[in-house]
Amino acid sequence: MHFISTRGCSEKIKGSKAIVNGLCSDGGLYVPTEFPNLEDRLNKFIGLTYKELCLEILKLFLDDFTEEELKSCINKAYNDKFDTKLIAPTKKINNHYFLELYHGPTCAFKDMALTLMPHLLEKSLKKNKIKEEIVILTATSGDTGKAALEGFKNLDQIKIIVFFPEDGVSNIQKLQMRTQEGNNTYVVSINGNFDDAQSGVKNIFNDEEFNKLLLKNNYILSSANSINIGRLLPQVVYYFYSYLNLVKDKHIKLGDKINFVVPTGNFGNILAAYYSKLMGLPVNKLICASNENNVLYDFFDTGKYDRNRVLHLTTSPSMDILISSNLERLLFEVTKRNYNKVNSLINDLNNKGFYEIDNNMRFNLNTFHGEFATQYEIKENINKVFKENNYLIDTHTCVAYTAYEKYRKNNFEDIATVIVSTASPYKFSKDVLSSLDKNIENLDEFHVLENLSLETNTNIPLPIKNLKTAKILHNRNCEKYELKKEIENILKV
Ligand SMILES: *Cc1c(COP(=O)(O)O)cnc(C)c1O
Numbered sequence: 001m002h003f004i005s006t007r008g009c010s011e012k013i014k015g016s017k018a019i020v021n022g023l024c025s026d027g028g029l030y031v032p033t034e035f036p037n038l039e040d041r042l043n044k045f046i047g048l049t050y051k052e053l054c055l056e057i058l059k060l061f062l063d064d065f066t067e068e069e070l071k072s073c074i075n076k077a078y079n080d081k082f083d084t085k086l087i088a089p090t091k092k093i094n095n096h097y098f099l100e101l102y103h104g105p106t107c108a109f110k111d112m113a114l115t116l117m118p119h120l121l122e123k124s125l126k127k128n129k130i131k132e133e134i135v136i137l138t139a140t141s142g143d144t145g146k147a148a149l150e151g152f153k154n155l156d157q158i159k160i161i162v163f164f165p166e167d168g169v170s171n172i173q174k175l176q177m178r179t180q181e182g183n184n185t186y187v188v189s190i191n192g193n194f195d196d197a198q199s200g201v202k203n204i205f206n207d208e209e210f211n212k213l214l215l216k217n218n219y220i221l222s223s224a225n226s227i228n229i230g231r232l233l234p235q236v237v238y239y240f241y242s243y244l245n246l247v248k249d250k251h252i253k254l255g256d257k258i259n260f261v262v263p264t265g266n267f268g269n270i271l272a273a274y275y276s277k278l279m280g281l282p283v284n285k286l287i288c289a290s291n292e293n294n295v296l297y298d299f300f301d302t303g304k305y306d307r308n309r310v311l312h313l314t315t316s317p318s319m320d321i322l323i324s325s326n327l328e329r330l331l332f333e334v335t336k337r338n339y340n341k342v343n344s345l346i347n348d349l350n351n352k353g354f355y356e357i358d359n360n361m362r363f364n365l366n367t368f369h370g371e372f373a374t375q376y377e378i379k380e381n382i383n384k385v386f387k388e389n390n391y392l393i394d395t396h397t398c399v400a401y402t403a404y405e406k407y408r409k410n411n412f413e414d415i416a417t418v419i420v421s422t423a424s425p426y427k428f429s430k431d432v433l434s435s436l437d438k439n440i441e442n443l444d445e446f447h448v449l450e451n452l453s454l455e456t457n458t459n460i461p462l463p464i465k466n467l468k469t470a471k472i473l474h475n476r477n478c479e480k481y482e483l484k485k486e487i488e489n490i491l492k493v
Contacts, residue, residue: 001063003030003229006332007346008339015062016124019117019230020134022223023205028342029329030229036060038240039280043254046244050087051078053244054116054237061233062120069123077116077234081105083461088112088238090245090418093391096401097251097418099242099260102394106176107424107461108318109269110147112238117230118151118158121222124230125157132220135491136160137204139197139225141265142169143318143423145187146176148224153182160224161186161490163197163483169317170428171445172464179470186490192480193311195322200483201225210484217493226268227325235272236279242418243281252416257284259417261407263400264288264296265319267326269420270368274330277367284415289403290372291316296324300370303362306354314375315431316395318423323349331357334364371403378402382425382435392456395428397421426452426464 003018005011007028013021018030038045038057045053051074058070065073078087084103091098104111125134134157138148145162152160164177166189177187190197204210205221214221226232239260246252260283262270270288277283290297291314299305307322314320328346334357335341348355357365373381378398385401386392393401400419425432426449433452434440440448446468449460478486 001061002033004033005029006031006328006339006342008343014064015229016064016120016127019121019124019228020128020130020222022221022225022228027206028339029227029326031329031332032061032229035275035278037280042244042280045240046248046254048244050237050241051075053241054078054234057237057240058233064127065120065123073116073119073123076119081115088241090242092251093385093389096404097242097246097416098391098393098397098421099238099418100421101238102421102424102427104147105150105463106143106146107427107463108143108147109420109422110143111150113226113231113234114144114147114151114224116234117224117228118155120230122155122158130157130220132215132218134158134222135214135219135487136224137201137221137487138162138223139194139201140164140169141194141318141320142173143427144225146173146180149177149180149182149185149187152224153180153185155184159184159186159491161188161487163188163190163201165189165193165197166191166477168194168313168320170430172427172429172467173317175445175467175470176463178472178474179467180473185474186476187474188476188478188483188486190478190480190483193313194320195311196480198225198323198325200480204484204487207484213493214491217491219491219493225325226266232268232272232275232326235269236275239273239276240281246416246418255282257282257415259283259285259287259415260420261287261289261400261404261417262420263316263319263396263422264290265321265324267296267324267330269422271326271329274333274367278333283367284413285407286368287400287403287407288368288370289400290370291319291378291399292372292374293320293322294370294372295322296327297370297372299327300365300368304354304356305349307349308353314395315378315428316399318396319399330365331361334361336364369407371406373399373402379431379435381405382432383437386436386456392425392432392458393421394423394425395431396423424461424464425458426460
């Protein structure tokens with residue numbers, strides 16, 4: 001198994017090197033040279049624990065790690081940091097299944113990969129005899145930042161700098177980041193939106209001179225964003241796990257096809273679902289759920305990806321994105337791995353702000369179906385789901401729920417469908433509580449949490465509860481064109 005670029009440059013490297021590099025030298029994203037097919041082995045996987053299944057899947061891609069090494073990383077990741085032994089339980093609520101990915105240390109799905117990837121990186125540095133210190137640069141729309149800080153804190157030979165949009169994340173998310181502990185963690189808010197943060201970080205990765213300066217000072221940049229293959233691979237695991245649990249619990253028979261509905265931003269999570277299909281998991285449709293930033297909905301509907309529009313700040317901020325970076329990996333697959341085509345599409349996106357795909361590619365996208373949810377629908381449906389089922393979902397999960405309700409109206413099929421739940425409702429407690437028709441005016445964050453808990457008879461997750469007494473440790477702020485200066489200050493170069 002090797003990893004190659006979506007844009008075709010000649011490097012062909014092993015997994016550990018791809019994890020260290022993050023981004024390819026031609027600006028493309030690393031993809032595996034092939035997808036191992038597990039269809040005939042699914043029956044053997046029924047009943048495996050999350051950790052056991054994770055090992056079975058990862059060792060196929062990361063074959064330059066020994067099994068012992070992988071096991072050690074997996075054990076450090078999926079332990080009692082998670083508040084359920086199952087790690088990623090699939091729950092049946094009425095006629096829906098919810099795959100809960102928010103039981104980790106920061107209460108959102110980014111934990112699924114970011115508890116593991118830092119340990120893979122630490123091992124990868126040793127394997128590749130890297131002597132320099134690695135600086136993880138991350139642009140976050142909220143959840144990645146905290147999950148990455150938590151995953152990388154106090155690791156050897158690694159520093160982490162997180163940029164977040166000052167007005168584009170929830171107050172709880174902000175508090176989570178600003179109270180981050182660790183001797184190697186740095187948090188900077190920028191005056192701009194998530195795309196400013198993300199393109200700012202991308203420009204720094206592509207800035208040769210700056211990278212040379214850093215190297216002279218013994219630093220190498222890497223990314224923890226979902227473009228790193230070390231983030232993507234662990235996400236494949238829970239799609240298999242969820243499917244196998246449905247089989248084990250006799251909700252479906254082995255071989256039955258199922259749908260997944262994924263609340264989507266940067267397209268990492270749903271791409272992992274697609275990879276699982278390419279690996280033989282019986283997937284019928286992948287329903288790509290967007291909020292009012294519905295660029296992906298338009299893309300699946302018309303074949304045109306057009307980022308020329310305003311970014312809306314919504315109640316599901318982790319999905320407030322106009323450029324879904326991981327979509328490039330999907331383009332690579334649906335062009336049948338034609339990197340010339342990928343290059344030309346990405347050039348169009350960079351130069352004109354849009355691209356259009358041909359009919360062949362559109363046909364190859366037929367696993368996907370796009371839907372989107374408005375702010376009003378999200379509010380209504382959080383209320384409805386709670387009233388009808390006594391089950392509380394967050395705003396992002398509700399985007400997926402709403403998308404599925406819309407899909408069902410036009411598609412009469414008897415296919416089990418798993419709604420991917422990406423955050424604890426307590427992470428977006430203000431919007432969740434006000435969806436339940438409660439007046440939140442004049443309530444501070446912590447009163448909102450307490451009211452939500454009383455109102456719904458559910459517990460505030462500990463990592464959020466503990467924020468109340470945590471100390472603010474980070475106060476950095478910069479303009480959107482000042483990221484480089486901020487990094488220079490932090491690293492003293
Ligand atoms: C990051 C995130 C998403 C979007 O996931 P992508 O992989 O970026 O598409 C959805 N919901 C929550 C809560 C998130 O943190």
